[in-house]
Amino acid sequence: MRLNILIGGKAGQGINKVSAIIAQTLLSQGYFIFNYRDYPSIIRGGHNFNVLSISDKQISSHESKIDIIIALDENTKQVHKNNINKNTIIIDYKPFLNLGLNANIALAGALAKVLGIEKQILLTQINSNLKGKPYLKSSLEAATAGYNSQKQTNQLKKLNNKPTLLSGSKAISLGAINSNIDLYIAYPMTPATNALHELAKKQLEHNFMAFQAESEISVVNMALGSSFAGAKTMIGTSGGGFDLMTEGLSMQGISEIPLVVYLASRVGPGTGIPTYNMQGDLDIALRAGHGEFPRIVIAPGDPTETIEITNQAFYLSEKHKALTIILSDKHIAESEFSSTIKPQKPIKVKVNREVPGEKNTIIKATSYEHNQYGITTEDPTIAITNANKRLEKYKKIQQACTQFPMIKTHGKKNSKNLIIAWGSPKGAIVDAIKDLDYKFLQVIYMKPLSNQIKKEMQKANKIILIESNLTGQLGRIIREKTGISIKNRILKYDGRPFRSDELKKQLERELRK
Amino acid sequence: MNPPSLPGDPLRTTKKITWCPSCPDNMILESSQKAIESLIKQGHKRESFAMTCGVGCHGKIFDYLNISGLYGLHGRAIPLAIGIKLGNPNLNVIAFAGDGDTYSEGMAHFIHACRFNPDITLIVFDNQSFSLTTGQATPTSQLGFKTKSEPLGEFNQPLNPIHLALSANATFVARCNARDLDHTQQTIEAAIKHKGFSFVEVIQDCMVFNLETNGKDDRMYKIPKPQKLSRALKLARQFDYNQSETKIPLGIFYQTHRNTLYEEWPQLQNLKKKRISWKQLKR
Numbered sequence: 001m002r003l004n005i006l007i008g009g010k011a012g013q014g015i016n017k018v019s020a021i022i023a024q025t026l027l028s029q030g031y032f033i034f035n036y037r038d039y040p041s042i043i044r045g046g047h048n049f050n051v052l053s054i055s056d057k058q059i060s061s062h063e064s065k066i067d068i069i070i071a072l073d074e075n076t077k078q079v080h081k082n083n084i085n086k087n088t089i090i091i092d093y094k095p096f097l098n099l100g101l102n103a104n105i106a107l108a109g110a111l112a113k114v115l116g117i118e119k120q121i122l123l124t125q126i127n128s129n130l131k132g133k134p135y136l137k138s139s140l141e142a143a144t145a146g147y148n149s150q151k152q153t154n155q156l157k158k159l160n161n162k163p164t165l166l167s168g169s170k171a172i173s174l175g176a177i178n179s180n181i182d183l184y185i186a187y188p189m190t191p192a193t194n195a196l197h198e199l200a201k202k203q204l205e206h207n208f209m210a211f212q213a214e215s216e217i218s219v220v221n222m223a224l225g226s227s228f229a230g231a232k233t234m235i236g237t238s239g240g241g242f243d244l245m246t247e248g249l250s251m252q253g254i255s256e257i258p259l260v261v262y263l264a265s266r267v268g269p270g271t272g273i274p275t276y277n278m279q280g281d282l283d284i285a286l287r288a289g290h291g292e293f294p295r296i297v298i299a300p301g302d303p304t305e306t307i308e309i310t311n312q313a314f315y316l317s318e319k320h321k322a323l324t325i326i327l328s329d330k331h332i333a334e335s336e337f338s339s340t341i342k343p344q345k346p347i348k349v350k351v352n353r354e355v356p357g358e359k360n361t362i363i364k365a366t367s368y369e370h371n372q373y374g375i376t377t378e379d380p381t382i383a384i385t386n387a388n389k390r391l392e393k394y395k396k397i398q399q400a401c402t403q404f405p406m407i408k409t410h411g412k413k414n415s416k417n418l419i420i421a422w423g424s425p426k427g428a429i430v431d432a433i434k435d436l437d438y439k440f441l442q443v444i445y446m447k448p449l450s451n452q453i454k455k456e457m458q459k460a461n462k463i464i465l466i467e468s469n470l471t472g473q474l475g476r477i478i479r480e481k482t483g484i485s486i487k488n489r490i491l492k493y494d495g496r497p498f499r500s501d502e503l504k505k506q507l508e509r510e511l512r513k
Numbered sequence: 514m515n516p517p518s519l520p521g522d523p524l525r526t527t528k529k530i531t532w533c534p535s536c537p538d539n540m541i542l543e544s545s546q547k548a549i550e551s552l553i554k555q556g557h558k559r560e561s562f563a564m565t566c567g568v569g570c571h572g573k574i575f576d577y578l579n580i581s582g583l584y585g586l587h588g589r590a591i592p593l594a595i596g597i598k599l600g601n602p603n604l605n606v607i608a609f610a611g612d613g614d615t616y617s618e619g620m621a622h623f624i625h626a627c628r629f630n631p632d633i634t635l636i637v638f639d640n641q642s643f644s645l646t647t648g649q650a651t652p653t654s655q656l657g658f659k660t661k662s663e664p665l666g667e668f669n670q671p672l673n674p675i676h677l678a679l680s681a682n683a684t685f686v687a688r689c690n691a692r693d694l695d696h697t698q699q700t701i702e703a704a705i706k707h708k709g710f711s712f713v714e715v716i717q718d719c720m721v722f723n724l725e726t727n728g729k730d731d732r733m734y735k736i737p738k739p740q741k742l743s744r745a746l747k748l749a750r751q752f753d754y755n756q757s758e759t760k761i762p763l764g765i766f767y768q769t770h771r772n773t774l775y776e777e778w779p780q781l782q783n784l785k786k787k788r789i790s791w792k793q794l795k796r
Contacts, residue, residue, distance in 0.1 A: 182791035183599060207796060209780045211599065214625040218592040221585065225565065225596020228583050229604065230792035247586055255583070351792045356563045356581035357601050362515045366575070366584035367568075373516035375528050375576045376584070 001056045003154070004063045005111065006080055008049035009072025009093070011042050014104035018070060019050045021108040023165060025117055025125045026054055027338060030159030034427070035336035036062040036497070041190075041274045047075055056159055060302055060337055060427030061500040068114060070107050089114055095149060102135070102142035109146025116155040119147050163340050168332035169194035171303035172236070172262055175310025177206050178346035182231035184210045185219045190274050191330035192236040192264040216241035220248030220259075227257045228365050230355030232314060236262035239281045240271065246288045249323055253293025253390070255365040256321040258353075260313045265329040267495045276495030277330040279423050282473040285327045286447055292387070294394035296324040296401065297447040301408075301426030302332065305444070307343040312404050314349045320397050321353070327446065329468070331424035331497040398448040406445035407452055415439040417511065418460035420453075420486065422446065422474050425466050428498035436507055443474060454482040464488040464510055468497060518579050523559065524549060528576040537691035537717035541638055542574050544689075544697035545607075549580065551702055552605070563604045565593040567619065569611035570645045571638035588618025591626050594633045595774070601790040602632070602775040605705055612639040616652040616672055623674075626710050627681035631774040634704045634711045637674070638691075640719040641726050641754065648722030655726055655755045671754035678712045679746050679767055685711035686745065687765040690733050691718075696763065703765065709773045716761070729761055736764035 364374025
């Protein structure tokens with residue numbers, strides 16, 4: 001069973017509220033949901049929509065086919081008319097206009113009835129969402145009015161699953177808290193901003209600090225300062241802010257101050273399409289910063305992996321005095337995924353290095369090439385020794401990363417048809433290949449790259465690269481590492497993430513080729 | 514690893530000084546070191562000090578002063594210093610920076626430090642030129658200054674950092690003459706003791722570039738004590754960094770108390786109260 005519900009309207013009309021009430025109600029009934037958020041860079045007006053996909057089995061994507069539309073304005077029906085067929089149920093805002101701000105609650109009520117959720121379950125959910133609010137009573141009345149306005153067309157019985165709902169932004173926050181973060185420093189930039197909001201909200205409860213600096217240049221330099229002083233520090237941004245941080249990454253390379261960077265991509269170049277999705281920043285994550293120095297780049301494919309990887313990033317950075325970049329994107333950061341999979345138990349992150357302020361300790365870290373005391377040198381012998389040390393350090397990092405899942409495989413384990421992808425397309429791929437003869441190799445560690453990739457590729461007859469970008473950036477680094485060039489590529493770069501039903505059709509075509 | 518010190522001089526490393534002969538940078542090193550020595554005599558530990566530097570002639574002080582620190586990139590002494598203070602509010606953090614460093618590449622940081630009021634001290638070595646890159650004009654260079662990069666002469670009125678800091682709500686604003694070692698030492702000491710962002714501009718000659726602005730000592734005089742803001746702003750306008758006959762006031766123009774960064778954050782207050790760093794914090 002799978003249904004896709006599109007909830008559309010203007011920014012500020014409460015689309016997220018409708019989807020949140022329904023999502024929580026369905027979760028409580030044991031259903032899996034996936035909530036895709038599509039919104040332009042407009043605060044009031046425009047056209048926003050969510051696609052709430054629901055199923056009795058694990059799902060991690062939405063589809064192009066729409067079963068139910070909740071239209072908070074006329075425009076919604078127009079914009080999505082190509083996705084509507086004769087069976088699509090349209091729940092219109094018009095009968096609820098007189099309810100004012102409670103119209104969205106009434107629409108949630110109407111949807112609950114269509115889905116066949118018992119009225120009392122819905123009311124209990126609204127009660128817990130709006131407890132203590134002065135408008136609770138009128139909201140409950142609105143929900144009832146909405147509920148009574150519709151005919152039931154589905155029968156969603158209670159299931160025994162107990163999935164939890166999580167966005168990638170919340171997952172970053174949880175992973176950081178699991179790692180005992182001391183300091184998160186950021187400058188607001190979509191789609192990394194929600195991680196800042198989330199961490200700022202939790203800072204007092206967990207006794208760490210979230211600080212908004214005046215620019216990304218300041219963010220990265222402050223982070224080098226605080227980490228030098230012994231604070232477990234993470235910074236977060238999107239591509240444009242990451243560009244500004246570049247000088248600090250390079251300084252990390254020579255000063256060897258542990259640093260974790262959360263990079264949530266959106267559509268570039270330039271300001272691009274700020275609230276949409278693209279995997280366009282793998283190249284800069286791998287290479288940004290002048291000079292040659294080691295780094296780690298890890299790309300989660302969903303929120304559960306994000307929790308684990310954030311912890312791995314803190315651990316590896318601290319242990320190896322390294323730069324670790326967590327490479328995510330808008331689709332993971334802002335979509336909501338339900339899952340029954342619990343993240344791995346976090347590894348304890350300990351600061352074992354000398355830091356300033358400790359008894360009889362003088363410690364100097366520097367952006368210049370330096371001797372063992374941190375004092376500037378231009379000596380060619382030391383220059384060679386230190387450069388070689390940076391290379392050796394990368395070898396140690398390569399070894400250390402093998403303790404974590406650097407790749408994962410999904411789908412049919414013995415299939416000769418291999419899909420290779422990384423990051424956010426994971427959900428749509430996993431859902432698309434459920435009934436197809438494919439094995440999916442998910443690359444998680446982008447640097448260092450696993451030696452297993454070549455072995456998996458050699459076992460396959462057909463290899464397809466899937467990425468949400470124009471040029472197939474993972475394909476390039478795989479060719480660099482393995483010498484194998486992947487000819488079959490499914491690349492999507494319209495700013496919209498893959499939808500599993502469309503991707504399935506493309507993959508079926510590939511099988512017939 | 515602790516760098517070795519000169520015999521009998523724990524605050525000085527063994528690194529050979531490579532500033533130009535007779536460069537006043539040597540004097541700022543001396544005054545800064547004396548200020549720290551004095552604070553150590555008053556009970557501060559040597560390891561409680563941490564410095565940051567940008568890039569420019571001033572930055573070499575990092576290699577000579579034997580205290581902990583972070584030698585940063587050009588223009589970034591201030592965010593590094595704020596970062597260290599966020600990382601451990603119990604440290605005495607001093608940012609050394611140059612005029613090109615602070616007022617050109619790092620200008621945004623300077624203004625925001627005045628706003629944030631972190632409990633750090635900024636000491637700017639102002640010789641009114643980029644000297645380590647062989648003598649281009651900085652924002653405090655005088656009108657008409659002809660350089661290899663601007664052979665037609667500097668067209669822009671110089672920036673007045675004292676006036677700017679006062680306008681941006683800095684809580685401690687001072688100016689010194691590098692050659693006046695005692696006064697510079699006392700001012701730096703007062704700046705480090707100040708709770709909040711303390712800004713000390715040290716006017717100095719460059720012995721190689723921008724010679725025409727050198728030798729201003731005769732025009733300098735001392736303000737006896739901090740002034741009211743309106744008076745401080747007037748005094749700040751007396752010297753506009755151009756060559757002229759006007760007087761150049763030195764001393765603490767203005768000092769006030771406003772909650773510092775750590776006083777605004779309960780998390781940092783907690784570390785300060787317990788006299789611990791994040792590293793020592795048990796959760």
